[in-house]
Amino acid sequence: MVRCILASDMHSKSYKLQVTSCKLVICCLQCCLFPILLLTVFCLLPSVSHAELIDKVLAFVDDTAITLSEFEEVYSNTAKIKPDIKREEVLNTMLNRILLLREAKKLRIESSTEDGIIKEYIELKIKTFIKVTEYDIREFYDKSRSEFGQADLDDVRDKIEDYLVENQVNRRLKMHIEELRSKAYMKVIGR
Amino acid sequence: MRPLQYYKKTAQKLYLIKLLFFFIAVFSLLLCIPSIEASETPSIQKIEIRGLYSMDGEEFLNLLDIKLGGILNPSNVSRGIKTAFLKGIFEDISVETDDIDKTHIRINVIEKDVIKKNYIIGNDYLSGRELRDNFLLKEDQIMRYDLLNSVVSELKDFLYKKGFHHADARIEVSRTGSPYRVNLILTVEEGEPAVIEKIRIHGPEEDVRQLMTVKEGSINDQFRLDKEVENIRAYYKKNNYLSPSVMLYPASESELEISVNPGRKIDIRFEGNIAIDSKTLLKEMSFFDAEDFRDDLIEESISRIISLYHTKGYPFVQVAPVTSVNEDTISIYFFIFEGDEIIVKTVRFTEVTINRRNLKEMMSIREGYVYNPDLIDSNKETLLEFYNALGYLNANIDDVKVEINNSRAEISITVSEGEQVKIEDIEIKGSLLVEREKIEKVIMVKKGDPYNEVDIADARYRIIDLYGDRGLIDAKVDIKQEITGRGVKVIFEIDEGLITLFGKTVISGNTRTKHEAIKRELLYEEGTPFNYTLLTKTRQKLYKLGLFTDLDIESPEKTGKVRDIHIRVKEGNAGMIELGVGYGDYEHYRGSFDVSYRNLFGMNRQPSFRAELSSIERRYILSYLEPWFLKSPVPFRALLIREERTEKSIETREIRYKLKRHTASAGIEKKLSNEFKGEVFYEFSLVKTEDVKPDVILTKEDTGTLLISSIKPGIVYDTRDNPFDPRRGVLAGISVKAASGFLLSETDFIKAIFTGSIYKAISRRFVVAVSLKSGIAQGFRDTRELPLVERFFLGGRTTVRGYEQDTLGPKGANGTPTGGNTFILANLELRTSLGRNFGFVTFLDGGNVWAKIDEIDIMEMKYTAGIGIRYDTPVGPLRIDYGHKLDRKTGESSGEVHFSIGHAF
Incomplete structure (x- = not known):
């Protein structure tokens, strides 16, 4: 660009040159100062105020907190297995686990994993009190006979028993959790 | 027109400017590099906490694991928040x-609100205390x-x-x-109470009324009525x-019906019982607990x-029941044939090689005592356990014969x-982190x-404890045995696991006590x-502060290498x-x-005031204890004492001095250790002695006002099991x-007192x-005689019993004790427990006071x-002694009677 100007009429261009020298400076500024400014801005960036949340309490059960990051981790892991799961469902499960683990601790139940502790707690506190009688099995078999086709009661007895036990476990566990929830101070703070 | 030279120069200048800017750019870039590098691990320069009220900022940051100069690790923040939340005071914590x-x-x-005060207004009939007790928000x-x-609903109920x-x-x-502090105003409008105007009773009306x-005319109070039913x-x-039945x-609102059916009355009698009275036998009846009368309950009662x-x-013994049942009454007669009382004459062992006396000591059936056939089975088990403990793993009790004659x-x-x-042989495998010698020491079983x-199982637990004390709380110990000829080789296989470290300590529930006062313990x-x-000892130490009625230490799950503690x-x-x-x-x-x-400023500082008053003494003590x-x-202890005392003769009540x-x-x-305690005190006393009997005065300091400024060092060795009523120790x-x-x-004086007491239980009662x-x-220096108040006196309830208080040693011209510069005192007691908190003591005391050491x-x-005679109380025995x-x-006099509390020594 400079070479091009120098090649033109010197007289008529003397003023132009002065103007051009200013342009040159601007051009230099464009060439060199711009990166400097960019760098300066880059260097100063950290001091520009912009609040970023590192972590916070999302919900609590008495003195046990669930943090946002903890929830997000559990949610993303759960969503990989069950993509349509809602965030509320995951949070509710986390709160229920806290309640059950806390009760299990009172009974000094030990296991290498939290799942193991909860399983043992349910076994002890819920399953122990469930009794499925021969009458229950037969009643269920009679009611749902069409679903069993030609199978005799003896063939499906164990399956029916397992099903009825599981049903009752779920029902009682739900009631038990409701009871625990009513006694605890729980709150979902939200984001 | 400008010369070409000018343009060339201008072009050169431009070139130089370009070069300059280029260098500036490079230089700036270089300057930026360190800051880019630093941005990878920036340290925390500023921490701002908003909304914290109920705890110290330093404690809070420690729990969050955030500190100035530290590096913020976002993945640790979640853990920090959860740890701090255990304090139980937070509603929300966010880190930005x-x-x-x-x-x-x-x-x-954001902290949770705390109830500062409950105000109860509007109540006319029920007391504020009763309402407060039944109000769930405290x-x-x-x-x-x-x-x-729900609280309002429950209160209405x-x-x-x-x-x-x-x-x-x-x-x-x-x-x-104050932030996060609320008052609750509970307005109770009771209205008019429901009054019982009529009570109808079905059943034995006269008795029930x-x-x-x-x-x-009484208020229809359901709680009171429930108690009436009971x-x-x-x-x-x-x-x-x-099985009486009472229904309400x-x-x-104003009428009440009570239906009472006492049910059948049971009449139990015993015939033929001489060794055990009927009242004792009645306690063995099962009918009252079961509230029923059935055959199985009769059988149980007989057993x-x-x-x-x-x-x-x-x-x-034989028991035969005879029953008669009618509509209102059940009668049961137990006819008892007691038989003879049998005493164990001999216990013999046949075909045994080990000491028979040791075997007999293991048994609860003993020669000279009554024979209880029910103990035979438990005695057989005890003997087998004893044999097993001695290595006789195949021992068997083949037969127990009991012959009864006369x-x-x-x-x-x-x-x-x-x-x-x-x-x-004993082999230890897998011990790398704990010295083998230490393990061998705790095993406590050896070759041969x-x-x-x-014993082997106990040794295993001791090894686990040893590892546990070194942070290796996950250590596992398996025991294996190898039979070698006539013996066994025991192998302790140790899986040491990984070390666990103490993490953060969260202290919660301390509203008045400062965090620092607990943490330092x-x-x-x-x-x-x-x-x-260490956790168990910490728990004991915290209890000893006397500040807490309940204390729970738990360690939540291990996170990485560390385990946090929640107190x-x-x-x-x-x-x-x-x-x-x-x-x-x-x-x-x-x-x-x-x-x-006990808890001044929440730091366990202890101010106290004590006044002691009696016919001869008035003492006021203001004290302050700083535990750290x-x-x-x-x-550190500081005391201010004001004391007024009149020394008198017990018999004549004559004043010796005031x-x-x-x-x-x-x-x-x-x-200094569990047994040794040392102390150094400075004491400044202003003593005024007056009305001193002339023959007691030995120096001019014995009367008038005297300033005594002294240093008092001391050391005590104490191994007594109970300071109020020791049974063993020194x-x-x-x-x-x-x-x-x-x-x-x-x-100017120096005086020293040496004490030594030994307590030894020679049997359960003595x-x-x-x-x-x-x-x-x-x-x-100028002091020849110690002033009166510093001289030693003996005689009385804690020194030489049988002599009046302070009457031994040198006496003045009129026979008044003057005290002396030296004394020796010896006491010997045999303390006998008579049961039911009573005790009996025989003692021998000896001692005297002399004016000078030589x-x-x-x-x-x-x-x-x-x-x-002694009668035990929680602060030591009440006692009456007579010394002759x-x-x-x-x-x-031939002797003196002394009344006091606490042992003489």
Whole structure:
């Protein structure tokens, strides 16, 4: 660009040159100062105020907190297995686990994993009190006979028993959790 | 027109400018590089906490694991928040940064509201205390907004049951001036109570009306009526009615129907019982607990009667029941044939190689005692366990024969012992982190010992404990045995696991006690090996502070290498008022008043005031204890004492002298070990002695005002099991008092007291206690005689019993004791427990006081012997002693009676 100007009429261009020298400076500024400014801005960036949340309490059960990051981790892991799961469902499960683990601790139940502790707690506190009688099995078999086709009661007895036990476990566990929830101070703070 | 040179120069200038800018750009870039590098690990430059009120910022940041100069690790923040949340006071904690480098941290806190005060208004009938007790939201607790409706509902239910059927209650929450603190205003409008106008009773009306305290005209109080029902039931049960039924039917607000059916009465009688009375046998009946009369309950009752007779030595007892049942009454007669009382004459063992005496000691069936056939099976088990402990793993009790002749039982036990198995070798595998010698030391079984599984299992637990004390709490120990010839090789296979360290400690529940006052008592530090023993000791130490009624230490799950600790405390009342009255032979009636507070400024500082008053003494003590002097675990104590005392003769009540003393004292105490305690005190006393009997005066300081300034070091060795009523242990000590003009004292002396007491239980009922005590004192510079108040006196209830208080030793011209510069005192007691808190003591005391050290003459010791009665109380036994003078002089009484509390020594 400079070479091009120098090649033109010197007289008529003397003023132009002065103007051009200013342009040159601007051009230099464009060439060199711009990166400097960019760098300066880059260097100063950290001091520009912009609040970023590192972590916070999302919900609590008495003195046990669930943090946002903890929830997000559990949610993303759960969503990989069950993509349509809602965030509320995951949070509710986390709160229920806290309640059950806390009760299990009172009974000094030990296991290498939290799942193991909860399983043992349910076994002890819920399953122990469930009794499925021969009458229950037969009643269920009679009611749902069409679903069993030609199978005799003896063939499906164990399956029916397992099903009825599981049903009752779920029902009682739900009631038990409701009871625990009513006694605890729980709150979902939200984001 | 400009020359070409000019343009060239201009072009050169431009080139230079370009070059300059280029260098500036490069330079700037270089300058930026370090800051880019630094942005990878920026340290925290600024921390701002918003909204924190109930705890110290430093403690809060420590729990969050965020500190100035540290690096913010976002993945740790979640853990920090969860840890801090365990304090139980937070509603929300959020951590933010203001900059990309995360060097400026802002922590926003919202605490849960706490109820500061509950105000109850509008109540006319029920007391504020009763309402407060039945109101679920308590003062100093977290405000539960979620419970507001249910709390009001429950209170209304309570009011309804109390008879206020139209009562209303409202709660208003008002903020106090302090953050997160609210007051609750509970408005109770009881309305008019429901009054019982008519009570209809179905059943034995006359009896029931007499039993009832609720009458027509009383408030329809359901709680009170429930109690009435219980009382009526209890009355009929007490009168042998098997299953009384009492039903309450509220017919309307003002009418009550009570239906009472006492049921059948049971009449139980015993015939033929001589060894056990009927009242005792009645306690064995099963009908009353079961509230029924059935055949199986008759059988159970018979078994219990027979068992009771067996314990009394009647193995042939027989019981026959005869019953008759009608509509109202059940009669049961137990005809008892007791048989003879059988005493065990001999216990013999056949075919045994080990010491028969040892075998007999293991048994509860003993020669000379009554024979109980029910003990045979348990004795067989005990003997087998004993054999197993000695390595006889195949031992068997083949037969137990009991021959009874002339009311004497001869028991013969046949044992087949089998081979004794011994430990041939012990091997320890897998010990890398704990020294092998240490493990061998805790195993406590060695080669050649009899093989006993119980001992080996105990050894395993001791190894686990040893590892646990070093942070290796996940260590596992398996035991394997290898049979080698006649012995067993025991192998302890150790899986040491990974070390666990103490993490953060969260302390919650301390509303009045400061965090620092608890933290300084912890026996572990963050980052040191985890140790359950230290946690147990910490728990004991915290309890000893006397600040907490409940204390729970738990360690949540391990995170990485560390395990956090959560200490939950429940604070008790730190203030205390005590009143005491007593009687002593010397001062007669005496009383004391104590007021103390254990938690000044939340730092366990303890101010107290005590007043002691009696006919001869008035003493006021103001004291202050700082448990951590200059931030070290050395207790500092300061005392201000004002004392007025009149020394009198017990017999004549004649005044020997009067004393007024003002003392200021301060010093430190230090527990040097579990047994040793040292202390150094400075004492400044202004003593005014007046009305001194002339013959008591030995120096000019004995009367008038005297300033004594002294240093008092001392050391005590104490291994007693119970300081109020020791059964074993030693108490020994030396205490010195040095007063000098250098300390601005008007008198110069040094005196020392040596004490030594030994307590030993010689059986369950007998304790021997021996004590030797002596003191020496010497004046120096201008002091020839010690002032009266510093001289030693002996005689009285804690020294030489049988002599009046302070009457031994040198005497003045008129026979008044003057005290002396040296003394020796020896006491010997045999303490016998008679049961039911009573005790009996025989004692021998000896001692005397001499004017100077070089005048000590053992032959001049005065001896007394005596007896005493004790009655145990929580602060030591009440006692009455009579001491008899063994070398009584003409004109002296034969002895003295002493009343006091606490042992003589």
